[in-house]
Amino acid sequence: MLVTSKELTAPARARGYAVGAFNAVNMESAQAIFRAAEETRSPFIIQITQTTLAYTDPEELFALIVALGKKATIPFAIHLDHGRSFEVCMRFLRLGVTSLMIDGSLQEDGKSPRSYQENIDITRRVSAAAHAMGVTVEGEIGRLGQVTTEKEAAEHLTTPEEAVRFLRDTDVDMMALAIGTTHGLFKGRPRIAHDRIEQIAAQAPIPLVMHGGTGVPDEDVRKAVSLGIAKINIDTQIRVAFYDAVIERVHAVEKEFAETDAAGGVRKYDVRKILAPSRDSMQKAVMDRMVVFGSAGKA
Numbered sequence: 001m002l003v004t005s006k007e008l009t010a011p012a013r014a015r016g017y018a019v020g021a022f023n024a025v026n027m028e029s030a031q032a033i034f035r036a037a038e039e040t041r042s043p044f045i046i047q048i049t050q051t052t053l054a055y056t057d058p059e060e061l062f063a064l065i066v067a068l069g070k071k072a073t074i075p076f077a078i079h080l081d082h083g084r085s086f087e088v089c090m091r092f093l094r095l096g097v098t099s100l101m102i103d104g105s106l107q108e109d110g111k112s113p114r115s116y117q118e119n120i121d122i123t124r125r126v127s128a129a130a131h132a133m134g135v136t137v138e139g140e141i142g143r144l145g146q147v148t149t150e151k152e153a154a155e156h157l158t159t160p161e162e163a164v165r166f167l168r169d170t171d172v173d174m175m176a177l178a179i180g181t182t183h184g185l186f187k188g189r190p191r192i193a194h195d196r197i198e199q200i201a202a203q204a205p206i207p208l209v210m211h212g213g214t215g216v217p218d219e220d221v222r223k224a225v226s227l228g229i230a231k232i233n234i235d236t237q238i239r240v241a242f243y244d245a246v247i248e249r250v251h252a253v254e255k256e257f258a259e260t261d262a263a264g265g266v267r268k269y270d271v272r273k274i275l276a277p278s279r280d281s282m283q284k285a286v287m288d289r290m291v292v293f294g295s296a297g298k299a
């Protein structure tokens with residue numbers, strides 16, 4: 001059931017729901033994502049972000065995802081999240097991803113902005129290679145980040161003119177926008193630029209992408225989806241679910257050990273007793289998003 005993400009997000013945009021794109025970093029998070037999708041009958045995108053290269057070889061993680069995918073009864077895509085260079089995108093293409101993001105908005109360091117011309121140059125180069133292999137391409141226009149003032153909104157948010165120009169100058173299949181979201185947690189309640197989403201969607205018929213989906217209030221998510229957001233990226237929420245469960249388990253294990261020691265017994269070590277609850281916790285977090293995105297029951 002491995003498909004391209006365009007095959008998942010185009011119907012989502014047409015029918016008014018969004019497909020979640022969930023980041024996997026290890027076996028437990030990948031299993032949690034697949035299990036959540038099976039349980040909610042939700043199409044989904046599983047993604048590996050470029051920064052994970054510093055943690056593990058993508059070849060290893062990819063092989064694991066493919067093995068999980070062989071048993072899946074739900075359509076899914078494997079996506080490279082935030083590819084920042086031509087070389088990294090080619091590495092993932094060779095691996096067999098069915099979808100990739102070329103993030104031309106930032107330089108390879110992931111911090112300094114690229115000029116508009118640099119963005120379209122790299123986006124076009126990667127698109128040509130990916131499209132030749134039938135792989136879906138996501139591009140990004142604008143500067144992602146939380147905006148708290150009108151001045152920041154004017155400086156950072158993607159304008160309809162920029163979005164239309166980017167679509168004309170590239171041939172991306174999905175477009176990520178700066179609409180007031182940021183990676184990681186927000187300070188206070190985020191201001192989501194629904195008016196921008198609406199204006200851009202009216203002129204850009206392709207699936208629009210919300211990055212930084214963690215912490216966006218459910219009502220804002222639903223509104224954004226009704227206006228044209230068809231792919232929503234979730235990473236931090238899965239990490240939080242993992243941390244919460246691990247912290248709880250570690251406290252319980254400390255107590256168990258203290259009791260064992262006091263009784264003069266022998267401690268038992270089993271990492272699965274820490275990882276299994278964390279996997280369940282991540283699965284719950286993913287299922288919760290699938291319901292809010294409206295993708296549950298669509299497979």
Ligand code: 13P
Nearest residue numbers: 184211212214233235236
């Ligand atoms: P969060 O970590 O805020 O969920 O964002 C994920 C993301 O946008 C990955 O590209």
